[in-house]
C-alpha cells in the first residue's frame with residue numbers, strides 16, 4: 001500500500017501542476033527522521049528551481065514529474081507516503097514541498113507517516129537505468145495477456161507472489177493481487193508454470209477490471225486510514241473488497257466458502273477455499 005490505483009489517483013490529483021514553474025523545493029523541517037532525498041535537498045533545489053513541469057506520469061507505484069530539461073522528480077510513497085495539494089493529515093509527517101507559480105496549484109506536498117518513501121531527482125539516463133528495462137516491468141494497465149504470460153510462465157513461484165514482483169509487472173501489490181485472483185477463481189498458491197492460457201487471459205482481464213474500478217473509486221483507504229487522495233479525502237474502493245481483510249466472512253461469489261487468510265512470502269493473502277481450489 002499504496003498500489004497502482006492509489007498512486008494513479010495521486011498523479012491525477014496533481015495533474016493541474018503541468019505548465020507551472022517550480023519556485024522552491026526541499027525538505028520540510030520535520031521532527032521525525034528525514035526521508036531520503038536524492039541528491040541532497042540543496043543540490044535538488046538548485047537543479048529544479050525555475051524549471052517548468054512538462055508532464056506528470058507514473059511508473060508502477062511512483063509518481064514521476066517530468067521537467068523541461070529532461071530530468072524528473074520521482075515520488076515513491078512505499079508504505080505510507082502521500083502526494084497532496086491540500087492540508088496534510090498531520091503537520092509533523094510533512095516531509096517535502098514543491099512550491100509552484102503560473103498555475104492553479106501553489107504547492108505540492110509529500111507526506112509520509114512512517115517515512116520509508118523517498119523523493120529523487122533522476123536524469124534521463126538514471127530514469128532508464130532505474131525505472132525501466134529489467135528493473136521495472138511493463139505497467140499492469142499497459143501489458144497484454146500474452147506479454148504477461150510470456151514474462152511469468154517459466155516461474156515455479158505461486159501466482160500471488162509473482163504478481164507482486166515489480167520486475168515482471170509494475171503496479172499490482174498485496175491487496176489487489178488477492179482481489180484479482182479471487183475474481184478469476186484461481187488459488188493464490190497455484191504455480192505460474194502450471195497455469196493455462198485461459199487462466200492467464202482471465203488474470204489479465206480481471207486485473208484491468210479491478211485496477212480500473214479501484215481508480216474510479218480513487219483507491220482503497222484501509223482501517224488505518226493512512227491512504228488519502230491529493231485533497232486529503234479517503235478513497236472508496238475498500239467498500240468493494242471481496243476477500244482482502246475479510247477473513248471468516250462468507251464468500252460473495254459462491255456464498256458457501258468462508259474467506260481464509262494465509263501468509264505467502266511474508267505477506268497476507270486472502271482467498272475462498274471453495275471457489276479458488278488448487279487444481280488444474
Ligand SMILES: [Zn+2]
Pocket residue numbers: 251252253254255256257272273274275276
Ligand atoms: Zn467462494
